[in-house]
Amino acid sequence: MIAVWGLTWKELIRKRVTLMTLIMTILFWIAYWFLAGAIAGGEVHVVTSLGLLENFTRSAMILTLGFFFGAFAVAFLAIFSSVAAITGEAETGVLQSVLARPIKRWKWFMGRWLGFVSYVAIYASLLYVSLHVICWIHTGVFFRLEALLPSLGLFLAVIPLLVSLTMVGSCYISPLGNGIWMTMLYGMGWLGSMIGRFMATGRLHINGMETLETLTGLIKLAMPADALQQRMLSELFSISELSGLYDLNSELSFFSVNGAASNSLLLYSAVYVAALLAAGLLIMRRKDF
Amino acid sequence: MSGFAIETNQLTKDYGDGRGCHGVTLTIREGEAFGFLGPNGAGKSTIVKMLTGLIKPTSGKAQIYGHASGTIEARRRLGYLPELFRYPDWLTGEEVLAFHAKLCELDKGAAKRRIQQLLDEVGIGSRGRDRLKGYSKGMQQRLGLACALLGDPDIVFLDEPASALDPVGRYEVRELLARLRGQGKTIFLNSHLLEDVEQLCDKVALLNNGQVLLEGKVCEVLRQQSIWRLRVNGYTPLAAERIHLMLGTAAAVSETEAGDGTVWIELELEDDEQIGLINYLLIELGMTIYEVGKTQSRLDEWFMQAVTGLEHRGERR
Structure with a gap:
């Protein structure tokens, strides 16, 4: 399993996934640096005159924008690195030569899974830290460790979810089809969460709201990635602790942190990932190559 | 075991x-x-x-x-x-x-x-x-x-x-x-x-x-008979009779015109050593031998005989 894990890392490095990701991230950092500077130095309409809250609001805006990009970068890296994990390898005949070796099939699957998850997790952690450092340089606000750690955990939680879903898809669908399917599913999850956020702020008034609520709920169950992302921001900004004292969401406007995953949805997500992983292992064990 | x-x-x-x-x-x-x-x-x-x-x-x-x-x-x-x-x-x-x-x-x-x-x-x-x-x-x-x-x-x-x-x-x-x-x-x-x-x-x-x-x-x-082809000049039907006499009735001989005055003789032999005798005989009869060779690999022959006329699903539309 360790050998397969190592091979996965080598693949991601040699195929220039790392290089391209780093180049794009550096470009983003440059843009983000100027954006953070502009928000930190600009005028922010805050309902209170307290400088601390003003700074907090500015940093919340900067980080929300940063994690808006970060969530997409991490999601696409997770999806597209693992998109060809099974059918892609089988199409080229690599899997046939490997699975005829005295290796249990589940070890191959787990080795690949661990490789993808650990690789994207390291990238996501670096991105997470870098976004905070840039924000801190511009606003001087540094979040408590009690808020940072759970929010980092939630930021990373999306990775096993997306990798598991993509790898299960790759047991049946060709790399191209799987990539399209996963991108659309992720996009649907994001859109569902967006609609949910609008509904929560009361800005959306249409007929059939109940149906829409059911639909967004179902989408959340199929793809809870954005709900996890919202919960990550909610933990970071301590939204529940500020409830009744300060309405950060009205300041964040379009990027308001509504629709965060409840504890039940967090538990569901964990079970969902475990079920997907188990399904992947079972499919791999039974599949003909 | x-x-x-x-x-x-x-x-x-x-x-x-x-x-x-x-x-x-x-x-x-x-x-x-x-x-x-x-x-x-x-x-x-x-x-x-x-x-x-x-x-x-x-x-x-x-x-x-x-x-x-x-x-x-x-x-x-x-x-x-x-x-x-x-x-x-x-x-x-x-x-x-x-x-x-x-x-x-x-x-x-x-x-x-x-x-x-x-x-x-x-x-x-x-x-x-x-x-x-x-x-x-x-x-x-x-x-x-x-x-x-x-x-x-x-x-x-x-x-x-x-x-x-x-x-x-x-x-x-x-x-x-x-x-x-x-x-x-x-x-x-x-x-x-x-x-x-x-x-x-x-x-x-x-x-x-x-x-x-x-x-x-x-x-x-491979115990099957093997087929040899010879291109000769000066071929006469007498040669076929002499070959039959030499190898017995089991030897099958057929001939076709090559178009340049020479003739292709095809022989079905029981073993490869008989081709030496055929060479000797044809030269003795005054013929010139231009080419001698086995028509194809014997396993090829076996394979072709086995699958000829059978339907192969790989070629089905």
């Missing part, structure tokens, strides 16, 4: 669309070289994949050295060269072998020595340090062969091992396989190159539409 490297009993794979194979029963002894023949789409690769554990049989059983096919114990004994494969081009040849050595549970020192030895043996040598994207199809094939032999397996499954090789490469592979056979390894050769099968294998089986049509030892198959 049964002394069998491979034993299958009514091995069946039903894909539900007519493809697959049905009731295949084979036995291959340890150290035997076995040639598996059949037209395209006959189901040869399906059987190889079942034996190597890549696909699961619908029914029936298969054993490799007494272990059920697909089990770790069975896979420890085998090496496999798939028909269609492409190793990741971002790895070097040495890295591909090093990765497979880990999967074969070889220790680091032994793996290093074995990798170098195999790279030299298959003719890749120092190019093993190059990335695979610079490899030709033939070099990939050589690497695949090295990969199959990496764990020093007792049985090697080779699915079209010489398909991408030039004549020199083909010769080298044939020599390598002959050496393996000399070492007592069991070889399961799935090939369309009947000349290679004829030279290497002890036993052959012919598969058509997923069923074993014929099976036998190569020496028995």
Whole structure:
């Protein structure tokens, strides 16, 4: 399993996934640096005159924008690195030569899974830290460790979810089809969460709201990635602790942190990932190559 | 131990669309070289994949050295060269072998020595340090062969091992396989190159539409009469009579005009030594011999006779 894990890392490095990701991230950092500077130095309409809250609001805006990009970068890296994990390898005949070796099939699957998850997790952690450092340089606000750690955990939680879903898809669908399917599913999850956020702020008034609520709920169950992302921001900004004292969401406007995953949805997500992983292992064990 | 490297009993794979194979029963002894023949789409690769554990049989059983096919114990004994494969081009040849050595549970020192030895043996040598994207199809094939032999397996499954090789490469592979056979390894050769099968294998089986049509030892198959063709000048019908007298009534003679005044004589002989006598006779009768040769490989002939007139599902529309 360790050998397969190592091979996965080598693949991601040699195929220039790392290089391209780093180049794009550096470009983003440059843009983000100027954006953070502009928000930190600009005028922010805050309902209170307290400088601390003003700074907090500015940093919340900067980080929300940063994690808006970060969530997409991490999601696409997770999806597209693992998109060809099974059918892609089988199409080229690599899997046939490997699975005829005295290796249990589940070890191959787990080795690949661990490789993808650990690789994207390291990238996501670096991105997470870098976004905070840039924000801190511009606003001087540094979040408590009690808020940072759970929010980092939630930021990373999306990775096993997306990798598991993509790898299960790759047991049946060709790399191209799987990539399209996963991108659309992720996009649907994001859109569902967006609609949910609008509904929560009361800005959306249409007929059939109940149906829409059911639909967004179902989408959340199929793809809870954005709900996890919202919960990550909610933990970071301590939204529940500020409830009744300060309405950060009205300041964040379009990027308001509504629709965060409840504890039940967090538990569901964990079970969902475990079920997907188990399904992947079972499919791999039974599949003909 | 049964002394069998491979034993299958009514091995069946039903894909539900007519493809697959049905009731295949084979036995291959340890150290035997076995040639598996059949037209395209006959189901040869399906059987190889079942034996190597890549696909699961619908029914029936298969054993490799007494272990059920697909089990770790069975896979420890085998090496496999798939028909269609492409190793990741971002790895070097040495890295591909090093990765497979880990999967074969070889220790680091032994793996290093074995990798170098195999790279030299298959003719890749120092190019093993190059990335695979610079490899030709033939070099990939050589690497695949090295990969199959990496764990020093007792049985090697080779699915079209010489398909991408030039004549020199083909010769080298044939020599390598002959050496393996000399070492007592069991070889399961799935090939369309009947000349290679004829030279290497002890036993052959012919598969058509997923069923074993014929099976036998190569020496028995080759006991058939062989056909020789001679282009001569000055041919007269008297020559045919003299040939019949010399070889007996079993000799079949036919002749066709070559168009340049010469005549092609086709002879069906019981053994190759008779061609020397024919040469002598024709010269004695005052004829000039321009060409003498066997029409085709004898296994080719056997294969053609066996499958001619049969319907092959691989060609069905």
